[in-house]
Amino acid sequence: MATKLNAVDVLIVGLGWTGGIIAKELASTKLKIVALERGGPRDTNPDFIDPQIHDELRYAARHDLMQNVRRETITFRNSESQTALPMRQLGSFLPGQGVGGAGVHWNGVTWRWLEWDHQARTRTVDKYGEKIIPSDMHLQDWPITYDDLEPYYDNFEKTCGTSGKAGNINGRKIDGGNIFEGSRKDEYPNPPMIAAQSMVMFEKAARNLGYHPFPNPSSNASRDYVNPDGVAFGQCHYCGFCERFGCEANAKASPHFTVIPLAVKNPNFELRTNSIVLKVNLDSTRKKAVSVTYLDARGREFEQPADLIILSAYALGNVNLLLHSGIGEPYDPATGKGVVGRNYAYQCGGGATAFFDKKTILNRFMGAGALGTCMDDFNGDNYDFVKAGYIGGGGISCSNSGARPIQSHPTPRGTPRWGSEWKKAVVDNYDHAASVGNQGAVMAYRQNYLSLDPTYTDVFGRPLMRMTFNFQDNEIKQMIAQADICVTLAKEMGATKIDRNVPPVPYSIVPYQSTHNTGGAVFGADPSTSVLNKYLQVWDVPNVFVTGACVFPQNAGKNPTGPVGALAYWAVDAIKNQYLKNPGPLVPS
Amino acid sequence: MSTREKSQGDVGRRDFLKLFGAAGAAASTLPLGGSASADEMVTAATGKPDHQVADAPKSHVGYSGYEFFNVDESAFIEAAVDTLIPSDSTGPGAKELGVAIYIDRQMAGGYGKGDRLYLEGPFSEGKPEQGYQLPMTPSELIRAGVADVGAYVQKSHKSTFDGLSAKDRAAVMAELDGKKVELPTVPTATFFGLLLQLTIEGYFADPMYGGNKDRAAWKMIGFPGADAMYMDKIEPFRNKPYTADPKGIQDLI
Numbered sequence: 001m002a003t004k005l006n007a008v009d010v011l012i013v014g015l016g017w018t019g020g021i022i023a024k025e026l027a028s029t030k031l032k033i034v035a036l037e038r039g040g041p042r043d044t045n046p047d048f049i050d051p052q053i054h055d056e057l058r059y060a061a062r063h064d065l066m067q068n069v070r071r072e073t074i075t076f077r078n079s080e081s082q083t084a085l086p087m088r089q090l091g092s093f094l095p096g097q098g099v100g101g102a103g104v105h106w107n108g109v110t111w112r113w114l115e116w117d118h119q120a121r122t123r124t125v126d127k128y129g130e131k132i133i134p135s136d137m138h139l140q141d142w143p144i145t146y147d148d149l150e151p152y153y154d155n156f157e158k159t160c161g162t163s164g165k166a167g168n169i170n171g172r173k174i175d176g177g178n179i180f181e182g183s184r185k186d187e188y189p190n191p192p193m194i195a196a197q198s199m200v201m202f203e204k205a206a207r208n209l210g211y212h213p214f215p216n217p218s219s220n221a222s223r224d225y226v227n228p229d230g231v232a233f234g235q236c237h238y239c240g241f242c243e244r245f246g247c248e249a250n251a252k253a254s255p256h257f258t259v260i261p262l263a264v265k266n267p268n269f270e271l272r273t274n275s276i277v278l279k280v281n282l283d284s285t286r287k288k289a290v291s292v293t294y295l296d297a298r299g300r301e302f303e304q305p306a307d308l309i310i311l312s313a314y315a316l317g318n319v320n321l322l323l324h325s326g327i328g329e330p331y332d333p334a335t336g337k338g339v340v341g342r343n344y345a346y347q348c349g350g351g352a353t354a355f356f357d358k359k360t361i362l363n364r365f366m367g368a369g370a371l372g373t374c375m376d377d378f379n380g381d382n383y384d385f386v387k388a389g390y391i392g393g394g395g396i397s398c399s400n401s402g403a404r405p406i407q408s409h410p411t412p413r414g415t416p417r418w419g420s421e422w423k424k425a426v427v428d429n430y431d432h433a434a435s436v437g438n439q440g441a442v443m444a445y446r447q448n449y450l451s452l453d454p455t456y457t458d459v460f461g462r463p464l465m466r467m468t469f470n471f472q473d474n475e476i477k478q479m480i481a482q483a484d485i486c487v488t489l490a491k492e493m494g495a496t497k498i499d500r501n502v503p504p505v506p507y508s509i510v511p512y513q514s515t516h517n518t519g520g521a522v523f524g525a526d527p528s529t530s531v532l533n534k535y536l537q538v539w540d541v542p543n544v545f546v547t548g549a550c551v552f553p554q555n556a557g558k559n560p561t562g563p564v565g566a567l568a569y570w571a572v573d574a575i576k577n578q579y580l581k582n583p584g585p586l587v588p589s
Numbered sequence: 590m591s592t593r594e595k596s597q598g599d600v601g602r603r604d605f606l607k608l609f610g611a612a613g614a615a616a617s618t619l620p621l622g623g624s625a626s627a628d629e630m631v632t633a634a635t636g637k638p639d640h641q642v643a644d645a646p647k648s649h650v651g652y653s654g655y656e657f658f659n660v661d662e663s664a665f666i667e668a669a670v671d672t673l674i675p676s677d678s679t680g681p682g683a684k685e686l687g688v689a690i691y692i693d694r695q696m697a698g699g700y701g702k703g704d705r706l707y708l709e710g711p712f713s714e715g716k717p718e719q720g721y722q723l724p725m726t727p728s729e730l731i732r733a734g735v736a737d738v739g740a741y742v743q744k745s746h747k748s749t750f751d752g753l754s755a756k757d758r759a760a761v762m763a764e765l766d767g768k769k770v771e772l773p774t775v776p777t778a779t780f781f782g783l784l785l786q787l788t789i790e791g792y793f794a795d796p797m798y799g800g801n802k803d804r805a806a807w808k809m810i811g812f813p814g815a816d817a818m819y820m821d822k823i824e825p826f827r828n829k830p831y832t833a834d835p836k837g838i839q840d841l842i
Contacts, residue, residue, distance in 0.1 A: 051841040054815035057794040062700060073707045078718055085715040085722055088707045194820075197827045239817035361828050365812055366819035405793040405812050417766065418673040418785055419759065427679055430810040456709060508718040 002293055002303040008032040011292060011306035013277045013321065014313030016101020017561065018547035018568035020255035021159075022310055023263035024229075025572040029580060032268050034304060036275040036294055038313075039098030042256055048104075048246030050239075056404040060244040065105045067095040067314075072458040074316065078470040078506045079447065080333065086456050086464065092508065093346075093515040094244070095314045099273060100256030102314060102515060107243035107369025107401060108219035108252045109559040110162045112153045112566075114380035115146040115182045117441075117556040120392065128385055134474060138343050138444040139391070140553035143525040143534035146182040149566050152573070154186055156565035157217070160253035161225040161233045163190035164217035178214045180376040193222045193236065197362050198434035198493075199373040202398035205492035211377045216397065217562070218370030219253035231258045240402030242369030252369060272296070278460060280309055280325035280544065289327070289544050295460065307583070308543050308575070312568075315550035319344075319450050319520035320465045327541050328521070328531045331449050333468075339531045341450035343522050344469060345555040347514035348394060348440025350479045350502040351486035354495035355412055356432045364403035364431055372399030378485060379441075379557040390478040394440030394557030396486060398493075403430070410435075413499045436489050438482035439514075441557040445472055450520045471507050479503060516560050521550040533587035535574040536567060542585045545571055653690070657697040657728065661749070665735050666692055668751035672758040673788045680809035683792050683800070691791030691800035692731070701728035725775070727783060734780030737772035738765065796837040807835040816841055 009031035012019045023035055042048075042065075058064045067090070075084035096102030116123050121139045124132065133139050166187045167177025192215035195203070199215075206213040220236040227233065234249035242252060250257050263269050274297035281291045281303070291305040311318045322328055322340045331342035356362075374397035376382055385391050402408070410433040411425040453466040471479070479502050490498045503513055524530025527539040536551055538544040547568050549560040578586055655663045667689040676682030683689075695701050703726035712724045723730065742750045742761060750758065764770045765781040772780065791800030793807070795815060801807065807814050814835035822831060 050817075051815040051836075051838045054817055055795055055838060057790060057798055061790060061794075063705065068705050069707045070703070070705055076719055078716070082716065083713065085713060085719045086707050086709070087719075088721050089705065091720055194824050196823060200827065235820055237817065238819040238823050240819070241817060361830055363819075363823070363826050363829075363831050365817070366823040366826070366831075403812065405807065405810060406790050409789075409793070409810070418762070418788075420675055420677045420679065423674060423677070424679045427810055430812070455711065504718070506716075506718050508720070510718070510720045 002301040004303045005305070007305035007307070008034045009306065010034070010308045010310065011036070011304060012310045012312055013292065014038070014101060014311070014317060015099055015255070015260060015271065016096065016312065016314070017103040017255045017259075017565050019310065019312030020100075020103075020259035020263060021565065021568040022312060022547070022572045022575070023269060024259040025569070025576065027263060027266035027269065029576065030268060033266070034270045034272065034306070035263070036277050036292070036304070037099055037271065037273045038276040039273065041273050042099045042104060042246070044246065044248065044250055044257055048248050050248040053245055053248050054239065054241045056241070056406050059105075059241075060404060061406055063090050063094060063244070065096060065098065065244070065246065066090060067097045070459070072460070073464060075453040075456050075464050075466045076509045077466070077468055080468060084453055084466045084468070087509055091510045092513050093517055094512070095316060095515065099260060099271070100254050103255040103561075104246050105244050106561060108160075109370040109372075109561070110157060110160055110217045110219045110253075110565075111558040111562040112146070112181060112184075113556045113558050113563050114180060114376065114382075116380035117558070118142045118144065118146045118149070120554060123381060124385070124391060127381065132385060132391065134472075136446040136472070137391075137474065138446065138529070138553070140343070140444070140522070140524055140529060142553065143523055143530075144570070149563070149570060150182070150185060152566040152569040153562060154184070155569045156562065158189050158228050159258060160219035160565070161190055161221045161227055162188050162217050162219045162253075163193050163222035164188040165192050165215055167214055176214060178374070178376055179212050180380065180382050188217065189227075190222045190225055193218050193220060193368060193371050194238070195373060196364070196366060196371060196400035198364070198398050198400055199371070201434070201493045202373050202436065202489065205489050206373075206375050208492055209489065211375045213373050213375045216370050216372040216374050216399070218368070220368040220370050221251045221253075227258065229258065229262055231262070236368050238366050238368050238371070240365045240367040240404065242367070242401055276460065277321065278324065278462065280311075280321060280327060282326065282541065286326070287541060289541050308579075309545075311544065311546045312548060315517050315520065315548045316450070316465065318546050318548055318550045322521055322531065322546070323450070323452050323465060324462055327538060327544060330451060333446055333449055336446065339522075339527075339529065341520050342529070343444035343519040343553055344448050344450045344467065344517070345442040345444050345519045345552070346469060346507070347516040347555055348442055348471070348475050348479045348482075348503065349438065349513050350440075350483045351396070351435060351437035352483065352490040353410055353499040353501060354434050354436060354490035354493055355410070355429055355497040356434070356494065357496050358428075358432060360432055360494070362431050362434060364400060364408070364434075367400045367402035369401050371401060372397045378482060388481060390474045390481065392441030392443055392474075392554070392557065393478060394438045394482050396436065396438055396482065396489065398434060398436050405430070412497050434493070436486040436493075438479065438486055439557055439559070440475065440478050440482055442475055442555045443472070444519055444554045469507055471503075471505050476505055516549065516555060518549045518552040518555040518560060521546050522553045523551045524553060527589045533585070533589070535578075535586045536571040537579070537586055539585075539589050543583065545575065547571060655690070655693045657693045657701065661739070662732065662735050663689060663693065664749065664751040665739060668753075668758060669762070669784060670788045670791070672755070672762050673785060674792055675755070681805045683788050686792060686800050686802045686805055688788055688791035688800040691794065691798050692787045694799050695787060695791075696728040696731055701731075702726055721779070723775070723779065730775055730780060730783060733774040734772065734784070737774050737780070741770055741772065797839050804835040804837055
């Protein structure tokens, strides 16, 4: 039996980037705010200090900072004709857990998505007509444009101390930045990071081929920095222990040392860690949320009433909670009706591994999570969809995130997996190989979705969420074509041997690919194809807002955290300046 | 009095925590990827009060006993890792770097016991894309696989695996890798894949986990280890060799 607690004004479920931003921004309202985080508390000191954090086995191989699937996981199948089975260990993606969420162990690449990504349907139809869109593809616009979000992108970049070079300020294209980006009002808060040797080679090759390379926008601070909230960042150490790790230098922007301590300073804010939310409870009208049910570390059940509820868990966690709470109609691919779980998408990968002779010394271990050089010549709609044969390309980059040897000891294809020959190949190639990678968009499809599993349950007795996902023809064409482009670039870089890589098709949950799971609770202008309105407010239950990458109608050829953070600022602005003054739907349905 | 209790009594709880971390001292079982056995804690704590554990040759985990494997199993594992990464002119082998001990500690610890594995039924083989679907923890899988391969070698070669010549051991491993043998209890590819994964992990992991003794695998490839601060080096060392004596985590504390 749940113990009913005293009501609060605002309840935040999950305290990573978006929950942290909202908690911090609402501090000035004097409202009573409670945040429930399923994992434990974490601080740079003592949790991420040097040298202990430089432990590849514990953090990268054993996933110390990530979700423990022994407690909750998902089931997975490629298509409806299969029986979904549990993801028994982490593989393809690595959701976070604990204060700061995946914001602690991300790599810090902080994009503004391309203008096309915000209006993918309109811009595609305008240029190519309806016919280019496959019949099973749910290509949807965002309900807001890039220009609407521009000030909030700027806000997030400044919070994160993002290091980069603008390619378009007030419509003026700037060589050396990304000339394909939407118009910015301001430069990045910090200059680009120092390029590694492989990036210098990639940049030269890309220019030789007529492309437009630029430094990755990186929230690994290129210099000491104090953000507009007064939070101090250290300069990045280029230690090469970044993604999957916490940062010892507070150089990699993370909510645990930026927005969250500011939220915690508010006397009206309370953080409850090790608190797992089981569901949101609605009143008899099903139009209003009244409370959440959660368990504390000892398994005691509580009911926490609140006027306003923010679901700010990981993308998959938010959709899971909506399904368990009966908020929004679950999507049914047979009828095409329903919205929760619809438009789940993922990320394409692949590319080329370039092997060089021994005179080329890369010092790959001098790296950082977001250290890379990228080009958008084949991303968004910067190329010809008809000629290429696919919609939504990808960013192509040469990244230098580190060379931790358990997981990074590249050998040319055909090398044995063990024995003396393997060892010799490891030694010969360890510091003479670079990767040129595609990070490709994934469109949404009728047949790719999230729902509840009929068989398997988590340790709390709830059905697991079921993922039905496969790469479709559009994405397969993209991965193959973009891998070929990566091969051309690797050749131009002077590689003596090149391996072309395409991710497994059908999609496999086993090898790590990307922690960019998107969709399932998308925002839009039409309640029949979206869960949320343009302010991330649930159409059916207006006192619930949902943040995170689950709101994207399809995935872009870019990392999601930039727009995820910007949309949190956008949503909390609407909550503060519109919703709290007059609680109710902010957009008529 | 057990050795663990004794070791705490000898050095005092405060020093003990400083040496090995709270988890090792407080828990009755070792933490995930247990970094040290009770025996070596005693050796290190009493024999090397200046806390330079990694530099004390007698304290290296390679000199302590097996926690998880029995004598037949440890003989198999030592021979197996020696076959997968042999000692040769390129560099050290996995056995001499302590990788068998690494695997033993992993099997005895949280990872081996499935502390991050969803093990609820029903169980079904599924498609390869759906990943691992066995109702076994890593330690159960390794134990069963070692027994399976041992029985296979006994039948085919009238010998234990570790009793085979290096050439014959390599031939058996190649049969497993090529799925030429169907093992009765565990899927051959799953067992061989985990054995190889663990061997490579132990070879390249921080030495505090029992393998990569004296950071020898890092020295071999030129990875500078845990002492990683390159903000003033990344530009001057572009396309130039950077050499440093690699440091493990315990070398830096």
